[in-house]
Amino acid sequence: MALAKKYDPHATEKKWYRYWLDGGFFHAEVDKTKEPFCIVIPPPNVTGQLHLGHALDNTLQDILIRWQRMKGKNAVWIPGTDHAGIATQIKVEEELAKEGKTRHDLGREKFLERVWEWKERYGSRIIEQLQDLGASCDWERERFTMDEGCSRAVREVFVSLYEKGLIYQGNYIINWCPRCQTALSDIEVEHKDQEGKLWEIRYPLADGSGELVVATTRPETMLGDTAVAVHPDDERYKDLVGRELILPMVGRRIPIIADSYVDPSFGTGAVKVTPAHDPNDFAMGQRHSLPQVTVIGPDGKMSPEAGKYAGLDRYQCRKQLISDLEKEGYLVSTKAHQHAVGSCSRCDTTVEPTVSKQWFVKMKPLAEPAIEAVKKGLVEFIPSRFAKLYLNWVENVRDWCISRQLWWGHRIPVWYCQDCGEVIVAREDPTACTKCSSGNIEQDPDVLDTWFSSALWPFSTLGWPDQTQELEHFYPTSVLVTGFDIIYFWVARMIFMGLEFQKEVPFHKVYIHGLLRDAQGRKMSKSLGNGIDPSEVIEGYGADTLRFSLVSGTAPGSDMRFYTEKIEGARNFANKIWNAARFALMNLEDFQPQGDEFASLPLELADKWILARYRKAALEVDRWLERFELGEAARVLYDFIWSEFCDWYLELAKPRLYGRKGEEARRAAQYTLWYVLSRTMELLHPFMPFISEEIWQQLPHDGPSIVVASWPAPPESFADEEAEEQFTILMDSIRSIRNVRSEKQVPPGKKVPAIIQAEQQLQDLFGDWGQYITELASLSELELTVPGAAPEKAEAIVATGYTIYLPLAGLVDLEQEIAKLEKELAGAREQLGRVENKLANADFVQKAPAHVVEREQKRKQELEALIANLEKRLHELED
RNA sequence: GGGCGAAUAGCUCAGUUGGCUAGAGCACCUGCCUUACAAGCAGGGGGUCACAGGUUCAAGUCCUGUUUCGCCCACCA
Numbered sequence: 001m002a003l004a005k006k007y008d009p010h011a012t013e014k015k016w017y018r019y020w021l022d023g024g025f026f027h028a029e030v031d032k033t034k035e036p037f038c039i040v041i042p043p044p045n046v047t048g049q050l051h052l053g054h055a056l057d058n059t060l061q062d063i064l065i066r067w068q069r070m071k072g073k074n075a076v077w078i079p080g081t082d083h084a085g086i087a088t089q090i091k092v093e094e095e096l097a098k099e100g101k102t103r104h105d106l107g108r109e110k111f112l113e114r115v116w117e118w119k120e121r122y123g124s125r126i127i128e129q130l131q132d133l134g135a136s137c138d139w140e141r142e143r144f145t146m147d148e149g150c151s152r153a154v155r156e157v158f159v160s161l162y163e164k165g166l167i168y169q170g171n172y173i174i175n176w177c178p179r180c181q182t183a184l185s186d187i188e189v190e191h192k193d194q195e196g197k198l199w200e201i202r203y204p205l206a207d208g209s210g211e212l213v214v215a216t217t218r219p220e221t222m223l224g225d226t227a228v229a230v231h232p233d234d235e236r237y238k239d240l241v242g243r244e245l246i247l248p249m250v251g252r253r254i255p256i257i258a259d260s261y262v263d264p265s266f267g268t269g270a271v272k273v274t275p276a277h278d279p280n281d282f283a284m285g286q287r288h289s290l291p292q293v294t295v296i297g298p299d300g301k302m303s304p305e306a307g308k309y310a311g312l313d314r315y316q317c318r319k320q321l322i323s324d325l326e327k328e329g330y331l332v333s334t335k336a337h338q339h340a341v342g343s344c345s346r347c348d349t350t351v352e353p354t355v356s357k358q359w360f361v362k363m364k365p366l367a368e369p370a371i372e373a374v375k376k377g378l379v380e381f382i383p384s385r386f387a388k389l390y391l392n393w394v395e396n397v398r399d400w401c402i403s404r405q406l407w408w409g410h411r412i413p414v415w416y417c418q419d420c421g422e423v424i425v426a427r428e429d430p431t432a433c434t435k436c437s438s439g440n441i442e443q444d445p446d447v448l449d450t451w452f453s454s455a456l457w458p459f460s461t462l463g464w465p466d467q468t469q470e471l472e473h474f475y476p477t478s479v480l481v482t483g484f485d486i487i488y489f490w491v492a493r494m495i496f497m498g499l500e501f502q503k504e505v506p507f508h509k510v511y512i513h514g515l516l517r518d519a520q521g522r523k524m525s526k527s528l529g530n531g532i533d534p535s536e537v538i539e540g541y542g543a544d545t546l547r548f549s550l551v552s553g554t555a556p557g558s559d560m561r562f563y564t565e566k567i568e569g570a571r572n573f574a575n576k577i578w579n580a581a582r583f584a585l586m587n588l589e590d591f592q593p594q595g596d597e598f599a600s601l602p603l604e605l606a607d608k609w610i611l612a613r614y615r616k617a618a619l620e621v622d623r624w625l626e627r628f629e630l631g632e633a634a635r636v637l638y639d640f641i642w643s644e645f646c647d648w649y650l651e652l653a654k655p656r657l658y659g660r661k662g663e664e665a666r667r668a669a670q671y672t673l674w675y676v677l678s679r680t681m682e683l684l685h686p687f688m689p690f691i692s693e694e695i696w697q698q699l700p701h702d703g704p705s706i707v708v709a710s711w712p713a714p715p716e717s718f719a720d721e722e723a724e725e726q727f728t729i730l731m732d733s734i735r736s737i738r739n740v741r742s743e744k745q746v747p748p749g750k751k752v753p754a755i756i757q758a759e760q761q762l763q764d765l766f767g768d769w770g771q772y773i774t775e776l777a778s779l780s781e782l783e784l785t786v787p788g789a790a791p792e793k794a795e796a797i798v799a800t801g802y803t804i805y806l807p808l809a810g811l812v813d814l815e816q817e818i819a820k821l822e823k824e825l826a827g828a829r830e831q832l833g834r835v836e837n838k839l840a841n842a843d844f845v846q847k848a849p850a851h852v853v854e855r856e857q858k859r860k861q862e863l864e865a866l867i868a869n870l871e872k873r874l875h876e877l878e879d
Numbered sequence: 880g881g882g883c884g885a886a887u888a889g890c891u892c893a894g895u896u897g898g899c900u901a902g903a904g905c906a907c908c909u910g911c912c913u914u915a916c917a918a919g920c921a922g923g924g925g926g927u928c929a930c931a932g933g934u935u936c937a938a939g940u941c942c943u944g945u946u947u948c949g950c951c952c953a954c955c956a
Contacts, residue, residue: 278956283954576916735922742910
């Protein structure tokens with residue numbers, strides 16, 4: 001069967017993925033005789049489709065897992081999806097809105113049915129996308145954060161933390177999203193600078209003896225003011241502390257308090273205190289036992305406490321209030337002011353800090369071990385600078401608000417007795433009050449923050465709370481691969497939950513990758529419409545191409561631009577590999593390897609060279625992978641395959657493969673070609689799994705699939721520095737002849753003779769392998785002599801230890817050549833000068849490592865030889 | 880306000896224990912349909928490695944400062 005000239009990924013990718021699944025190559029049972037290597041997938045949200053960032057994240061994970069699997073580890077990649085509470089609920093609500101309904105129209109039960117339908121639809125779409133990408137997940141172990149097992153883990157953790165006193169319920173100030181109608185944790189709020197205003201408002205003293213001017217960016221909250229604070233050392237206000245003010249428009253008497261939180265240099269130095277709507281004021285309120293007056297309701301509208309403003313939207317109220325204040329003469333000034341405003345990370349609505357009864361996780365006791373673990377290096381961040389980011393957050397973390405006023409999620413396992421008021425926190429759903437035995441109990445309507453269940457992912461996916469073999473063998477997992485944007489949300493929380501419940505970190509390493517950006521360096525986003533859909537890329541170019549374009553140029557922690565030229569580059573690479581394989585297959589039709597034939601076959605210099613280069617490439621790929629430099633590993637493969645294997649080795653193997661040098665020589669070339677190509681496909685497999693399998697399968701091979709082939713471990717015997725050096729000399733001479741031909745515009749098809757005058761030590765090399773020059777530089781004949789007189793009318797290529805003459809009658813331009821040689825000579829002399837200076841420097845010779853000094857000495861000799869050669873040639877020309 | 884990152888060829892970026900004669904891809908120029916590949920082959924041009932100091936025998940690489948971008952965190956009303 002003739003293979004197509006152009007590689008068609010579609011013909012192969014589906015076929016092999018099916019084959020891999022059928023063969024069960026991705027499934028791993030616990031095997032205690034092997035070292036475990038486990039990755040748990042960052043579970044994608046079931047909100048919709050995977051984006052390019054997911055494709056990157058999962059390509060990186062797949063490369064690591066395939067590599068470790070080939071290295072013989074007990075490798076398992078556990079896949080799954082996240083229920084993504086608030087995000088998914090918003091999506092389904094949007095879908096309902098199109099039908100003109102809200103979730104309340106359906107009721108909780110019906111609404112949840114709708115969300116489960118959604119989950120089924122998009123969950124399976126995501127799995128398909130991962131499979132299209134080639135992800136070698138163990139699908140038998142697929143999990144969902146709300147499946148039975150994960151839910152049991154959540155329940156166990158909640159109850160256990162409650163029993164330890166680490167979960168509590170209380171009225172505190174939290175971030176409230178008026179659109180989502182739920183509490184949010186601190187990190188779910190995004191702070192953005194906005195152009196706002198700073199209003200100065202006068203508050204008259206109750207006794208009519210004067211006034212105090214306060215500054216605020218949120219005048220509507222003044223309706224809930226219960227004090228005005230000044231700095232205790234502020235001389236301006238010292239006498240006022242303890243006295244009372246009349247709150248304008250409201251008429252309430254409020255005290256003037258002293259608190260060192262106040263910055264005397266900002267505004268007027270007097271701060272209105274609204275404990276119910278500002279976190280700082282809340283804290284001040286606690287310190288001074290101030291009452292809390294909630295004036296903004298859960299829907300963002302003013303509450304009955306707001307008096308005549310009740311019912312107004314918070315912004316309408318602001319407008320109205322300012323106008324009223326102005327009318328009444330309370331407004332002192334209005335200034336432009338830039339300040340940070342918090343908004344809901346899911347819907348972008350400006351959040352309202354408000355006092356509300358919520359459930360919290362007490363962070364201090366959990367954070368301490370999580371800090372220690374990273375400081376001790378039990379969890380290593382790659383790159384390491386992200387450890388600082390992590391520590392900075394964990395060291396300053398506040399208690400975690402975990403209750404959400406949503407329907408989609410893990411229902412809080414707390415029941416309230418309607419008769420005696422008992423709070424029941426239970427692992428199993430209770431039917432009656434534990435205190436008064438009343439059956440009249442009601443479950444807390446709220447659900448848990450999505451990240452509560454994700455925090456348990458590394459052990460809930462391994463079967464916990466059951467003590468499974470998997471948990472014992474695979475926990476702690478080996479590496480977590482993710483973006484820096486969820487270090488706080490997820491990585492940190494997994495670490496403290498893992499430490500609390502497994503007494504061990506959840507993973508040894510965290511490999512952080514950057515963000516994908518568009519060609520202009522902008523973040524890819526839906527609103528900009530500049531995102532690239534991974535499915536479309538796979539559709540158009542194939543998964544291998546997508547993967548390779550994502551991985552090449554990627555470095556830990558740094559963002560990467562992504563654009564079509566990059567995809568095309570990877571596509572071209574795949575095609576190059578494909579054609580090299582086609583060529584190999586055409587010449588290996590009658591070939592079957594018989595054990596290790598390297599010892600018995602007559603290897604040529606080119607064979608020894610490519611084996612030496614292959615060995616180095618394999619070692620480097622492995623070394624880069626060990627260091628999580630996947631981009632560098634990909635580059636090594638690209639360069640080796642394209643610039644060495646294809647450009648040089650295949651070209652030099654041709655005469656032998658075509659049988660022009662006898663059967664034995666042909667066999668040597670075939671064997672080397674087969675060997676290097678097969679091993680190279682194995683090295684490439686983690687990066688481009690499909691094409692490597694397709695080619696590997698067509699070559700003679702052992703085993704059912706490249707997926708379970710052994711990772712190449714090139715023998716020491718392939719190392720051959722001499723062959724590499726010699727081959728470099730031949731490549732240089734070929735390139736110089738091609739250069740001259742090109743400059744002199746000798747038609748590519750035209751063969752020309754050449755004469756090489758070589759020093760003694762190069763005689764053998766050119767004698768044995770001058771044929772390579774003849775072949776690759778299109779020579780008609782090659783004459784080899786010792787240095788001597790120059791032939792008539794020949795263009796010379798002057799090199800170290802040899803000179804190549806090309807008798808190109810009629811094309812030689814004497815002056816041009818002299819000029820060129822003089823330039824070369826000047827350059828060589830300058831370099832020699834530098835080398836001589838170095839070597840004359842006693843400090844250098846003494847302090848630099850021996851191999852560096854040796855190299856300089858060698859270089860000096862080479863330059864001297866080159867200069868002598870150039871001078872000789874110039875003399876000839878000038879005569 | 881604090882912290883972090885980046886600045887290298889026209890563009891995008893490599894350059895990981897300091898030893899480079901600074902690389903690649905794309906773009907550009909020249910010539911080629913050479914029986915694996917025109918998604919290709921061969922050749923070529925193009926860089927005072929942001930700036931200023933310092934350490935060192937040696938600095939794109941380490942230190943200090945400056946400039947310009949970018950990101951993260953933060954309760955200054």
